[in-house]
Each structure stands twice: as structure tokens, then as C-alpha cells.
Amino acid sequence: MGYRVIVTATRLAEPAIRRLEGFGASLEFLDDALTEEVLAATAARSRLDAILMRNNPPIGRRVFAAAPDLRVIAKHGVGYDSLDVAAATAAGVPVLLATGANAYSVAEHTIALILALGRDLVRLDGRMKAGHWDKWHYSGREIRGRRLGLVGFGAIARQVAVLARALGLEVQAYSRRTETIDPALARPVATLDELYATSDIVSLHCPLGPDTRAMIDAASLARMKSGALLINTARGGLIDEAAVTAALHAGTLAGAALETFAAEPPDPANPLFSAPNLIVTPHIGAHTGSAEDAMGLMAAENIIQVLSGGTPDPANLVNPAALGRK
Structure with a gap:
């Protein structure tokens, strides 16, 4: 048959x-x-x-x-x-x-985005190609010792935690199912507000649904640490793109690396793309x-x-x- x-x-x-x-x-x-x-x-x-x-x-x-x-x-x-x-x-x-x-592939891409954003690789690449030599003026920041907050703790987030700990990051995680968080890999936190307030880097790894759509909005961004970085390799709809754009322009969010978008492919005229300290990739984290x-x-x-x-x-x-x- x-x-x-x-x-x-x-x-x-x-x-x-x-x-x-x-x-x-x-x-x-x-x-x-x-x-x-x-x-x-x-x-x-x-x-x-x-x-x-x-x-x-x-x-x-x-x-x-x-x-x-x-x-x-x-x-x-x-x-x-x-x-x-x-x-x-x-x-x-x-x-x-x-x-x-695809857990390892997406986790590896997440770590690549954290490193690229944290060390300003894309911006420095553009400046050097434009004739600028920033060796004597630039001071970067190590990710070692910084706190990574994972929203969700499925297979991908678990692999991110393994890789992040190997790089010296302190890892914490929030999940509605706290029992899924392996305390050997990440410190469980009780609320999203706690995760936002205490994380240097916030990385999204949760599904998109009615209760998570636009969860990263102006209010949640305001609760994040000053100088925080935002990573999204999950679903674009988790983020209010206008709110992230405004936070990047205002400098309250130090940087964002986004792999997914509310509409795919996104409109090239999307105001998001004019924001500073932004890295974007075309939803290819699993494409190995x-x-x-x-x-x-x-x-x-x-x-x-x-x-x-x-x-x-x-x-x-x-x-x-x-x-x-x-």
C-alpha cells in the first residue's frame, strides 16, 4: 500500500x-x-x-x-x-x-549570538570596514561571570545552559514547570520579574501561545537590568518589536540579537532594523x-x-x- x-x-x-x-x-x-x-x-x-x-x-x-x-x-x-x-x-x-x-544546533546559535553581541563583533566589523581603527578606544566585556536568564527550560534551553556554564556564565531559568529545571545546570527562579531583574542576558526559549505573545513588552523591558542583553531564538511573536526598538534607541536595553520575527520574512523597512546594537539572523538556527x-x-x-x-x-x-x- x-x-x-x-x-x-x-x-x-x-x-x-x-x-x-x-x-x-x-x-x-x-x-x-x-x-x-x-x-x-x-x-x-x-x-x-x-x-x-x-x-x-x-x-x-x-x-x-x-x-x-x-x-x-x-x-x-x-x-x-x-x-x-x-x-x-x-x-x-x-x-x-x-x-x-535541533536542540544542539539552536543552542550553539544562541551562544554565538551572545558572544557576537557581547563583544560588539558586528558593529566593530562594520566600523573597521568603514576605515575606523578602534583598538585604542574600545573596551569590551567578558561574558564570564555574567548571569544568563533562560525563559523556558526545554531541550534547547538545556543545551544552552550546558554550553553557557562551560564558558563561565552563571545560569538561572524560569519555567512554569519548575520541576523541569535541572538545578545542576540552572538555578530555578520563582518569577519572570525576578529573572528580568537579576539577569545580565535574557534568552527566550519558550513556545508562542496566547499567554506568551508579546511577553517582552515595554513593561517587561523596564524591569530588566540596566545594560541587559536580549536574545530570541524561539518565536518572533514573543517580542513586541516596537517596544524593543524603543528600548534600544533609548539605551535602556544595551543590545538585542533576534533570530525570529513576528512576520517572516520581515519587511526590510521595519523600524526595528534601524535600532542600534541589534544583530539579526534569518531564522536559521536549526539550519545545519x-x-x-x-x-x-x-x-x-x-x-x-x-x-x-x-x-x-x-x-x-x-x-x-x-x-x-x-
Whole structure:
């Protein structure tokens, strides 16, 4: 029996393609800039068994109505805020994540941003190329001994803590599930306010939801230490970009390094990009060969697990209530 699998992107790691095709799946690749209308129309062409969700395409009730035989959605990564989980659950479609597959890659990128921002590498590079020699005037700051505050303590934050401690950073973390914080890696803090007030560097590693959207706003920025740095390798919607722009211009926030944005790709005219002491990267923290192979293979295995009648790994399952509805 053959299976029809839609991939919501133009590419997938070769090991994942081979694994799925070896299982008997036929893969259809769609354009990265994908609308729900296009996805629903594509789904409706013939029986659809699975969606391998790359990037963040909108997947809602229209897609589930167009694909009544859909049995699983497997995310290539862990972010799923563009997916209507309630609609998936109502349709009996389990949503599975590639939990931990990209953790080291994104953690490494987080540390790279901390180092680049903390040592002014991008600004100094630009000044030197413009003819300035700042050797006698510049004084940097070591990150050793500074306090890193992690918002969230999932697989990525855990790896950030390991790397940060090796560099001599003091690490603390806030999570709504305090029991997930390993005290050997990070000191648990009771509230976000405490983390903001006592961290030299604040790094975001939590999912985007109604209670975390724009959590970094003018009020939370005002509670941060003077001279603090802000890092976001999680979801762009966690940040009020206008508030961060204002704080950077005012100097109350010493610097920010952002990997994700509220709208992707962002408008080049976004006022955020005029802010000083800002480093931006195009949501590529997980784009290493090793991470893409791992995410692709885990997504493939999640699809195969469901289509072969197995029980999904609870650590990867977003909506357990979907099981048994079909």
C-alpha cells in the first residue's frame, strides 16, 4: 500500500526522503510560501495520509475538511503556532514534534549570538570596514561571570545552559514547570520579574501561545537590568518589536540579537532594523546539516509510527486527545 505525504517546503534531508520512500510513501513538495487555501486544494486532490510540516504554514479547519483521511501531522522541528491544534484534535489527527532534534544546533546559535553581541563583533566589523581603527578606544566585556536568564527550560534551553556554564556564565531559568529545571545546570527562579531583574542576558526559549505573545513588552523591558542583553531564538511573536526598538534607541536595553520575527520574512523597512546594537539572523538556527538530517528523520519516523499502527512517543505528541478518534 502506498501512502501520500505532503511536505510543506521545497526540500527535505535525503535520509528522511529515503526513509519515507522505503516505507512506501510518495512525497509531494510544496512552495515554502504556502497559504492554507493552496494546501487545502492540494490535499483535496486525492487521499492524503500525512503532512510533514516544514516552516510555519497555516493549517486549520479548511485543511482538515479537505483531507478526511489525514492520519498524522509531523513537524520538522518543535514550533507549531501556525497550526490549529484544536481543529487537528477534533479531526482525530495527532500532531507530533521532532523533540530535541535541533536542540544542539539552536543552542550553539544562541551562544554565538551572545558572544557576537557581547563583544560588539558586528558593529566593530562594520566600523573597521568603514576605515575606523578602534583598538585604542574600545573596551569590551567578558561574558564570564555574567548571569544568563533562560525563559523556558526545554531541550534547547538545556543545551544552552550546558554550553553557557562551560564558558563561565552563571545560569538561572524560569519555567512554569519548575520541576523541569535541572538545578545542576540552572538555578530555578520563582518569577519572570525576578529573572528580568537579576539577569545580565535574557534568552527566550519558550513556545508562542496566547499567554506568551508579546511577553517582552515595554513593561517587561523596564524591569530588566540596566545594560541587559536580549536574545530570541524561539518565536518572533514573543517580542513586541516596537517596544524593543524603543528600548534600544533609548539605551535602556544595551543590545538585542533576534533570530525570529513576528512576520517572516520581515519587511526590510521595519523600524526595528534601524535600532542600534541589534544583530539579526534569518531564522536559521536549526539550519545545519546535522540538525536538518535529525529533524527530517524524526519527522519521518513519527509519520511511519502512526501510519504503521504504532503508538506515538508521548514526548513528541502535542494532542493526546486526538488518538483513537479515527
